[in-house]
Amino acid sequence: xxxxxxxxxxxxxxxxxxxxxxxxxxxxxxxxxxxxxxxxxxxxxxxxxxxxxxxxxxxxxxxxxxxxxxxxxxxxxxxxxxxxxxxxxxxxxxxxxxxxxxxxxxxxxxxxxxxxxxxxxxxxxxxxxxxxxxxxxxxxxxxxxxxxxxxxxxxxxxxxxxxxxxxxxxxxxxxxxxxxxxxxxxxxxxxxxxxxxxxxxxxxxxxxxxxxxxxxxxxxxxxxxxxxxxxxxxxxxxxxxxxxxxxxxxxxxxxxxxxxxxxxxxxxxxxxxxxxxxxxxxxxxxxxxxxxxxxxxxxxxxxxxxxxxxxxxxxxxxxxxxxxxxxxxxxxxxxxxxxxxxxxxxxxxxxxxxxxxxxxxxxxxxxxxxxxxxxxxxxxxxxxxxxxxxxxxxxxxxxxxxxxxxxxxxxxxxxxxxxxxxxxxxxxxxxxxxxxxxxxxxxxxxxxxxxxxxxxxxxxxxxxxxxxxxxxxxxxxxxxxxxxxxxxxxxxxxxxxxxxxxxxxxxxxxxxxxxxxxxxxxxxxxxxxxxxxxxxxxxxxxxxxxxxxxxxxxxxxxxxx
RNA sequence: GCACCUGUAGCUCAGCUGGAUAGAGCGUCGGCUUGCGGAGCCGAAGGUCGUAGGUUCGAAUCCUGCCAGGUGUACCA
Numbered sequence: 001x002x003x004x005x006x007x008x009x010x011x012x013x014x015x016x017x018x019x020x021x022x023x024x025x026x027x028x029x030x031x032x033x034x035x036x037x038x039x040x041x042x043x044x045x046x047x048x049x050x051x052x053x054x055x056x057x058x059x060x061x062x063x064x065x066x067x068x069x070x071x072x073x074x075x076x077x078x079x080x081x082x083x084x085x086x087x088x089x090x091x092x093x094x095x096x097x098x099x100x101x102x103x104x105x106x107x108x109x110x111x112x113x114x115x116x117x118x119x120x121x122x123x124x125x126x127x128x129x130x131x132x133x134x135x136x137x138x139x140x141x142x143x144x145x146x147x148x149x150x151x152x153x154x155x156x157x158x159x160x161x162x163x164x165x166x167x168x169x170x171x172x173x174x175x176x177x178x179x180x181x182x183x184x185x186x187x188x189x190x191x192x193x194x195x196x197x198x199x200x201x202x203x204x205x206x207x208x209x210x211x212x213x214x215x216x217x218x219x220x221x222x223x224x225x226x227x228x229x230x231x232x233x234x235x236x237x238x239x240x241x242x243x244x245x246x247x248x249x250x251x252x253x254x255x256x257x258x259x260x261x262x263x264x265x266x267x268x269x270x271x272x273x274x275x276x277x278x279x280x281x282x283x284x285x286x287x288x289x290x291x292x293x294x295x296x297x298x299x300x301x302x303x304x305x306x307x308x309x310x311x312x313x314x315x316x317x318x319x320x321x322x323x324x325x326x327x328x329x330x331x332x333x334x335x336x337x338x339x340x341x342x343x344x345x346x347x348x349x350x351x352x353x354x355x356x357x358x359x360x361x362x363x364x365x366x367x368x369x370x371x372x373x374x375x376x377x378x379x380x381x382x383x384x385x386x387x388x389x390x391x392x393x394x395x396x397x398x399x400x401x402x403x404x405x406x407x408x409x410x411x412x413x414x415x416x417x418x419x420x421x422x423x424x425x426x427x428x429x430x431x432x433x434x435x436x437x438x439x440x441x442x443x444x445x446x447x448x449x450x451x452x453x454x455x456x457x458x459x460x461x462x463x464x465x466x467x468x469x470x471x472x473x474x475x476x477x478x479x480x481x482x483x484x485x486x487x488x489x490x491x492x493x494x495x496x497x498x499x500x501x502x503x504x505x506x507x508x509x510x511x512x513x514x515x516x517x518x519x520x521x522x523x524x525x526x527x528x529x530x531x532x533x534x535x536x537x538x539x540x541x542x543x544x545x546x547x548x549x550x551x552x553x554x555x556x557x558x559x560x561x
Numbered sequence: 562g563c564a565c566c567u568g569u570a571g572c573u574c575a576g577c578u579g580g581a582u583a584g585a586g587c588g589u590c591g592g593c594u595u596g597c598g599g600a601g602c603c604g605a606a607g608g609u610c611g612u613a614g615g616u617u618c619g620a621a622u623c624c625u626g627c628c629a630g631g632u633g634u635a636c637c638a
Contacts, residue, residue, distance in 0.1 A: 009585080031581085040580060047618085052626095076583050078618075117638075158637055202637095265618075290636050299564070300634090309634040314638050342631050344565060370566080371631075404600080425585095426575065428567060429631075436573075436587070441600060443574085443586040450600050458597045507573060511585080522593095522602045529597095539597095 001093060002027055002492040005037055005071055005083055012063045013041065017056075017074035020045060027140030028081070028418060029489060034483055035074065035082035040157065042079040049250075053079030063199075084356045088474040090484040091534065094541035103498055105144025107281035107332040110325055111137040114250075114340065118242035119155075119163035121192035122249060124372040125339055127390035128290075128430055131418050133337045135503040135553045139509060140335070142552060143498035145208070147261045152321060155239055155263040157314065163191065165207065170194060174230035179237055182473040188245040191238060212309070216552040219311060222265045253414055255554060262324065264317045269543060271320025272312045275305045283355045291316075293352040303348045306520040318349045333363050335501065340427070341366035367501060370429030375436070392439060393417060393432060400438045411556030412446050419445030422553045424506035444509050447556050449551060451514035456559075458526050462536055483538055486516045490545050494552070502551055510549035516540055 010025045012208060042057035054075065061073035061081055070089040074082045088433035113133020118125050133149075141147040154160065171178045182190050218235060226232040243261075250257070271508055275291055278284055284291050289308035293315075294300050305316040312320075336346070344365050354361040374388055394414065401413035417439050424430060427551040442448040453504065476484060490507065497505040526535040 024576090028580085034581075038581085038629090043580075043618090074562095075631080080581070154638065163635095207590080210614090219616050219618090238572065268616095288635080292635065301564075306638040311636090313636065317638095339632090340566060342638080345638090368566080418574095428574090431573065433573075439587070440599095441587080446600060447586095454598055454601085461597060502574080508585085515585090518601060519603090521597080525596065527597050561598085 001085065001089070001488040003266045004035065007062070008071075009041075009060070009071055009081075009083075010243060010366075012060055012067070014547065015047070016059055016063060016069060020049070025182070029084065032482065032485070034076065034080075035084040036071070036367060036488075039081045039082040039083065040079070042081060046079065051464045057081050075215060078529060085485070085488070087476045087481065089541065090481065090488060091474060091476065092103055093488045094484065094537045096366050098121045101168050102144030103335075103495055104140055107145050107327060109140050109145040109147045110150055110329055110331045110334040111140070111147055112152055113137070114241075114246075114335040115152045116246050117159055117162050118155040118239045118246075118263075120195050120242075121188065122246065122390040124134075124388040124390060124393050124432060127253075127370075127393055127417070128252065128369060128421055129337050129339075130390075131421050131554065132503060133425060134253075135418075135422050136335060136337065136367070136501055137256065137507075139463075139494070139498050139503060139506065142494065142499070142548075145333075148331075149256065150325070151258040151261045154259065154314070154317075155264055156218055156265045156268060157317075158197070158202075158211070158215055159199075161211045161218055162202050163195045164198070164235060164236075164560070165201060165211045165214050166198035166219060167193035167234060168193075168288060171234070174234060176230050176233045176237075179234060187241045188391075191241060191245075208316065208544070216309065216311065221549075223266065241356045245396050249394075252394065252410070254411075254556065255280060255417075262321060264321075266316055267320030268312055269320070269449070270323055271316040272306065272483060274319055275312070278352075278356055281356065281521075283352060283446050293348060295348040298343060298347075298351045298396070300348045300351060305352075315345070315352075318346070321363070322349070322353055322360050323357065324356070331363060331459055333365060334360065334484050335367060335428075336367050339366045340370055343368045353428045365501070365546070367426050369426050372430045372432060375431050375433035388432075393434075397437050400434070400440070404438075404440055405561065409558065412561065415444075415445035415449060415555040415558075416440060419448070419507060423511075425502060425504045445555055446561075448510055448514050448546065449555065450561055451518060452546050452550065453548070453561050454521065455517065455539050458539050459536070459543065462527060462532070464533075476485070477524070477531075479524045480531075480534065480538060483513075483520045483542060487538075487541055487545055488512050490548075497552075506549050506552050510546060510553075511544070513549070517546075 006025045006027050008247055013025065025039060027037040027039050031034070033072065042060060043053045045056050048051035053370070057075040057079040061075050064071070064073040071083050071085045072097065074084070076082050092419050111133060111134070114126060114130040116122050137147050169176060198211065202211050217231060218225070221232045221235055227236060276286055279291055280287070283406065284305055286292075290304045291306035292304050303315050304313050305319070306312055325331065340345070343366065350361045350364060372388070383492050394417065397413040397417050398408070398410065401409055401416070420432065421430060421436065440532060443517050493505055493509045497503065520538075524535060525531060529535065550557060
């Protein structure tokens with residue numbers, strides 16, 4: 001409804017001040033005591049025109065009120081115009097389907113997130129990008145975008161060599177048969193242990209060289225398309241174990257399926273060729289046997305794209321990834337979500353690609369998040385092995401949920417994690433507190449799920465006995481008005497959340513909405529009441545809006561709790 | 562050293578394209594159960610918005626310096 005109010009107000013401004021060219025009426029949601037929206041255009045106009053803001057505001061408010069629109073205006077303070085929407089307009093909103101503004105309609109979006117590396121365990125940070133990426137993808141999709149979900153993972157590179165080195169040690173050489181002794185449900189853990197071993201071994205000179213050599217051999221598996229040698233068989237088997245493990249976890253989390261997995265091995269060649277080609281063009285340069293990009297001109301730093309061994313680093317692979325995405329999708333926007341330790345690295349890569357291909361770079365938006373920490377704990381490093389794994393987080397939420405409800409309800413356990421991640425603005429460190437997840441009161445996923453269950457229960461009890469004729473009374477009481485007022489903010493909240501790629505705005509709104517509803521619920525009997533008709537229509541609208549909010553951040557709609 | 566991110570109540574965070582008396586949740590203290598699911602509702606206490614300046618009618622929000630924490634900074638990802 002914000003848009004309609006702004007339009008009407010703008011028309012009035014144009015009528016009254018035809019000379020005023022840059023009319024852009026901006027409305028703010030305001031405190032309830034001031035009305036439903038406030039507008040400071042009078043103050044802005046006054047500033048540039050040298051007029052008295054109160055005079056402008058008075059004139060505008062009078063024009064609005066004389067016109068008898070669906071809202072009234074009142075001047076307050078130094079020149080705010082406070083807007084109050086009429087009760088019948090608020091009530092009629094409950095019978096409208098959502099006005100989805102679709103800021104991205106017709107646009108092709110790529111969203112890349114999760115990005116786990118095969119041969120390494122998923123840690124809490126992966127859990128974060130997986131869930132927040134899922135939410136971002138859902139939100140831009142709701143805003144009209146045609147979304148392709150991308151999952152990029154490092155199936156080649158030094159980290160793989162480290163794991164493979166330890167795997168070979170564990171098997172006593174290239175002993176394919178011995179892999180069978182690893183039971184199916186212990187594979188993920190087994191691989192995780194090998195990664196830690198390999199990583200430690202890399203610290204020692206002797207094994208470091210062996211790992212470096214092995215790294216080359218693994219690249220050769222790909223370049224020679226080797227599926228049959230003993231080493232290749234071990235590699236492909238363990239690689240598929242990793243992907244199996246990721247997929248089972250995604251399923252458990254209830255995130256929407258990825259449209260495409262792009263393993264690094266798939267983009268390595270393109271990245272390598274491109275960097276070599278652009279080396280001739282002077283984009284990259286040789287230095288100490290390596291191929292580097294000098295980012296200093298752009299205020300960045302120098303990074304290695306091809307190392308002295310002739311192998312592509314992550315940088316060159318990323319070049320291949322960017323170009324692969326661009327060739328295959330010609331997107332309007334490409335969103336990438338990673339930890340913020342990759343922020344400047346990504347800037348260097350993008351800056352280098354920008355020298356020979358501008359569109360994919362201009363259309364890329366890199367969102368970064370902070371470190372996932374345990375409350376009161378320290379940073380987790382998968383290299384040191386002191387990680388909080390994704391599975392640890394999920395299991396702790398599950399056992400908590402079970403203790404609280406006495407039964408398994410994965411939708412609630414996982415939902416509590418999703419909400420606690422999504423409600424924070426993307427960017428800062430993420431504190432995950434298992435104790436808070438034990439609590440499950442207040443600003444939490446279960447609170448919202450419960451708020452929805454209660455409301456739905458009313459509708460179920462009401463059955464079909466309700467007439468939908470609302471013409472008899474269009475005055476709203478305070479609680480009814482509050483919830484209606486809050487509900488009509490939905491469209492503009494979703495719009496803003498999509499524009500700013502900020503799932504936390506949905507969470508904040510959903511929580512406030514539920515709070516307002518709970519007040520209504522405590523104070524306004526719905527059933528067997530002379531206002532049942534109006535209230536039922538409010539409850540119905542509320543459930544549909546809250547459901548939509550929950551879906552946008554990926555929370556299950558549970559039927560009972 | 563340089564670059565980027567962060568600093569708001571005891572804790573975890575909203576608010577940041579400048580607007581009215583800076584808001585939630587948790588925790589603390591005190592209330593509410595003949596009624597639609599009490600995982601709820603109501604109330605109280607709790608703030609130099611890191612700090613010092615600047616711009617402005619107006620700054621948590623914009624600009625500058627400083628302080629603190631984090632991250633990156635050449636062959637890891």
